[in-house]
Amino acid sequence: MTGLTGAILYRGPSELDGKPIVVIATGLGRSSRNEKTGDMVQTWIMRDDVDPWDAVKSGQDASVCGDCPHRGTSCYVKVFQAPKSVWKAAQRGAYPLVSDAAALTALGRGRAVRLGSYGDPAAVPAHIWGALVAEASAWTGYTHQWRTASHLQPLVMASVDTPEEKAAADREGWRTFRVRLAGEPVDARREFICPASKEAGYRTDCASCRACMGTSAKAKASPVIIAHGATARRFALYRNGEAMPAAA
Incomplete structure (x- = not known):
């Protein structure tokens, strides 16, 4: 795997609706510059046959985001930026397919891995993630499909937006x-305040924290974070039951 900067981990039907998706890992050959997450391998889950930004605007992003209430409205990911760039590179053939279990494990070995820099990990067969993180130093992962994806509990966190959802x-x-x-x-x-957040004073980063590794993490309590950044207002509208502007 020496020299790889990115790779396709999976090409096949979405576990959510059967439509074609692609999973791409980037940051394999260099350190990440993301100050909040730290040095992590990034993974991007996208429709294979549709530009990700077009998928957002047409609703076809359901294949990779499921019933997430934030898709197309209050999602913090700027899909027209990094996801679109990575998707276009994949369509050009920039990344080799690396899909057997041993090779996936080698990609993640000794690295911190982000399961779903864009897209919901529940869209992808669980064995892909299991192999990728088998010898990883840490990982993070979040799903809004927690009502139907209990098999992912050892790997990812349930993304919840209210105290009632957390209790459920x-x-x-x-x-x-x-x-x-x-x-x-x-x-x-x-609960505890996310130590990689502004409200906690950015005490650490995601790669070092290791609290968001599902039930595999040593932590038993769960992190919380105040809605922040450009999507904070949209999240507030969502929580208050007000209409949110759709993707332009």
């Missing part, structure tokens, strides 16, 4: 990652 996910055996409004309380018994 807790009952089903998940660890959670909850986005909250500023001023909304934190359950001190079951």
Whole structure:
């Protein structure tokens, strides 16, 4: 695997709706510059047959985002930037297909891995992720499909947006990652403020924290974070039940 900067990990039907998707890993040959996540291999889950930004605008992103309430509205990922660039490179044949278990394990060996820099890990067969992180130093992963993807509990966190959703996910055996409004309380018994967040003073990064590794993590409580950045206002509209502008 020496010299690889990116690779296709999976090409096949989505586990969500059977449509063709592609999973691409980048950052294999160099350190990530993302200050919040730290040095992590990034993975991108996208429709294989549709430009990801076009997929957002047409609703075909359901193949990789499922029923996430934030797709096309309050999602923090700027799909027309990195995802689109990576997708276009894949369409040009820039990345080799690396799909057997041993090779996937080699790609993740000793690295921190981000399962779903864009897209929901539940769209991808679980054995792909299992092989990729088998010898990884750490990983992060989040799913809004937690009501139907309990097989992913050892690998990813349930993405929840309200205390009620957190309680429901807790009952089903998940660890959670909850986005909250500023001023909304934190359950001190079951939650802690994300240490890689602004509100925690950026005490660490995701690669070092290792709290978002599903039930495989040593942490038993679950992180929370205040909605931030360009999507904070949209998240507030969503939480208040107000209409959000769709993707342009």
